[in-house]
Amino acid sequence: MGRIAGIHIKNYGSLKDIKIGKLLSDKTGKELGNINAIIGQSGTGKSTLADAFGFLADCLDNGVETACDLNGRGGYEKIISQGAKDSIEFELYYRETNSASPITYELSISTDKGGRPIVKKERLRQRRANERYGRPLSFLNLDEGKGYAFKGLNSGLDEEKKVEIGDEIKVELADPRQLGIVTLGELKEHPRIVKFKNFLKNWYLCYFSPSSAREIPNAGPQKYLNRAGNNLNNVAQFLHREDPGEFKKVLKDIQSKLTGINKIEPIRLQNGQLVLEFSEEGFKEPFYSQKMSDGTLKLSAYYLLLHEKDPRPLVFIEEPENGLYHKYLSELALEMKRSVKSGYSKQLFITTHSPFFVNALSPDEVWVLEKQKDGFSTIKRASEYENVKELTDEGIVLGDLWYSDYFG
Numbered sequence: 001m002g003r004i005a006g007i008h009i010k011n012y013g014s015l016k017d018i019k020i021g022k023l024l025s026d027k028t029g030k031e032l033g034n035i036n037a038i039i040g041q042s043g044t045g046k047s048t049l050a051d052a053f054g055f056l057a058d059c060l061d062n063g064v065e066t067a068c069d070l071n072g073r074g075g076y077e078k079i080i081s082q083g084a085k086d087s088i089e090f091e092l093y094y095r096e097t098n099s100a101s102p103i104t105y106e107l108s109i110s111t112d113k114g115g116r117p118i119v120k121k122e123r124l125r126q127r128r129a130n131e132r133y134g135r136p137l138s139f140l141n142l143d144e145g146k147g148y149a150f151k152g153l154n155s156g157l158d159e160e161k162k163v164e165i166g167d168e169i170k171v172e173l174a175d176p177r178q179l180g181i182v183t184l185g186e187l188k189e190h191p192r193i194v195k196f197k198n199f200l201k202n203w204y205l206c207y208f209s210p211s212s213a214r215e216i217p218n219a220g221p222q223k224y225l226n227r228a229g230n231n232l233n234n235v236a237q238f239l240h241r242e243d244p245g246e247f248k249k250v251l252k253d254i255q256s257k258l259t260g261i262n263k264i265e266p267i268r269l270q271n272g273q274l275v276l277e278f279s280e281e282g283f284k285e286p287f288y289s290q291k292m293s294d295g296t297l298k299l300s301a302y303y304l305l306l307h308e309k310d311p312r313p314l315v316f317i318e319e320p321e322n323g324l325y326h327k328y329l330s331e332l333a334l335e336m337k338r339s340v341k342s343g344y345s346k347q348l349f350i351t352t353h354s355p356f357f358v359n360a361l362s363p364d365e366v367w368v369l370e371k372q373k374d375g376f377s378t379i380k381r382a383s384e385y386e387n388v389k390e391l392t393d394e395g396i397v398l399g400d401l402w403y404s405d406y407f408g
Contacts, residue, residue: 001313003347005031008091011084014045016376024104034340040369045377046351076117101127118176145173151189210294237274294323306339311346321354333360355399368408
């Protein structure tokens with residue numbers, strides 16, 4: 001499945017130049033783990049960081065011009081950092097397994113002479129198999145849609161020595177507004193591009209809306225929760241069909257977190273669809289999910305998301321505390337940590353204002369955004385602040401330190 005070891009973002013709104021984790025261009029950082037919480041005061045760029053991930057996903061699905069306008073972004077001129085003369089740039093340092101050589105993806109987005117957003121530069125690089133050191137080979141390199149790609153798993157161009165290894169093909173895209181990995185990622189002769197494109201394509205950016213989740217489902221079982229969460233009952237139906245025993249355990253776990261809820265059961269309607277039924281203290285008749293509170297629906301959605309049978313490799317959730325009782329948050333953070341485990345099957349990014357959520361995390365799992373005097377943001381791990389690691393080692397929980405202004 002893979003996970004991001006590091007990301008570098010340049011000229012994206014208030015994120016003029018931030019680095020998170022380890023990169024090919026900067027190996028001084030430590031690789032990102034499976035859970036990464038981003039905290040900071042209001043206006044420091046947490047939503048911008050979440051949107052940067054969403055922007056990359058939208059570029060893949062819709063092309064860069066459309067992505068600039070989606071989700072209220074307002075076009076390229078509104079996205080690029082004020083005063084920036086260079087392009088919007090991303091560098092992703094990605095690893096499929098612990099033993100696999102990391103892949104670096106570089107993307108630069110600018111405008112053409114007519115002011116339309118285009119892919120200015122796109123490159124993929126990786127060291128050859130079994131090589132632990134040395135410069136990685138470029139196996140995709142495009143300038144405004146023109147360049148080369150190399151077939152197979154162990155080929156590429158040593159750009160420093162100008163030495164080609166393997167089979168090179170010339171590439172010229174018909175539309176420079178589209179990512180090269182979209183086209184080449186459909187061809188089996190480019191297995192590394194296929195894998196990387198699929199990794200990017202399977203990101204999940206959560207824009208959960210309780211009002212959407214109350215919609216009556218009009219389709220059958222669905223494997224994954226969609227961005228708005230209006231297929232919550234469809235996902236429940238899928239999980240119930242695939243593994244009824246495990247699904248009931250998940251429902252029982254959700255029920256145990258909700259005060260006043262005695263039982264949650266899946267109920268099949270006359271049309272064959274399944275909805276969640278909640279039995280609440282003090283009421284003889286149960287309620288369907290359409291009548292439950294925002295917090296109940298959000299917690300249910302998060303637990304179903306965390307217990308996907310075939311998890312998506314990257315999940316980004318903004319401010320899970322909204323609408324939830326504060327005492328649920330530490331347990332939700334622990335449930336997230338349990339769900340990602342230690343492998344390469346799932347990676348979580350979460351923005352939060354809640355010290356209760358942060359209390360369940362370690363200093364290496366938390367990143368702090370701060371706004372500087374020039375209006376742009378910087379970011380660093382909580383463990384990089386003076387005395388934070390030592391204090392948590394002594395048993396003081398991280399959220400309490402943050403609330404008490406020891407950092408951030």
